[in-house]
Amino acid sequence: MNKDNIFQNDIAEIIIDEKQLQKRIKELGEEITAYYDQEDDIVMLCILRGAILFMADLSRHLDLPVVFDFMDVSSYGAGTESSGVVKIVKDMEENIEGRHLLIVEDIIDTGRTLKHVVDMLETRAPASIKVVTLLDKPERRVQKEMEADFNGFEIPDKFVIGYGLDFAEKYRNLPFIGVLKEEMYA
């Protein structure tokens, strides 16, 4: 099945197209570059798997000496509701003590995943922890204090896919953010 068919069959609407995504990511890159200014030791931590495309594109707009690292965290089963159980599937490799940590997330929904990750990483004594998320669904927040320092787009309470985000591991390779038809998971 090709992308045209996926689009026609499974997606209700495109809420952020490829051009809008890339424009905003460039702006975020400029904002983050200005924020860290003269810092020379920044670890970018990609939260797998959803943030992988965002990390790849965002990092190319950072005029900063960054190091890449990856952490695989699972908080969802195959459904669309957060289980509340966050599991570290793969920890990061870098020692972050005394270093600036930039966590790169695909979406903050209930905030449970981020809360768990931030609490755990704070115990490792980094110089700072900042969070950049591509998407934010503020209406769904359970962990009210969980806010990103840099935020791409606020979106309504709809289940979205594409540009890294999945439903049952599919659709991550779509270059836009779309809303999945409800009949796909009802």
Ligand code: IMP
């Ligand atoms: P939270 O713990 O509820 O904030 O959920 C965070 C994680 O759930 C994200 O990193 C995504 O992997 C996943 N997630 C939340 N909302 C969506 C969505 O609309 N589409 C796809 N994945 C989502």
Ligand code: MG
């Ligand atoms: Mg996911």
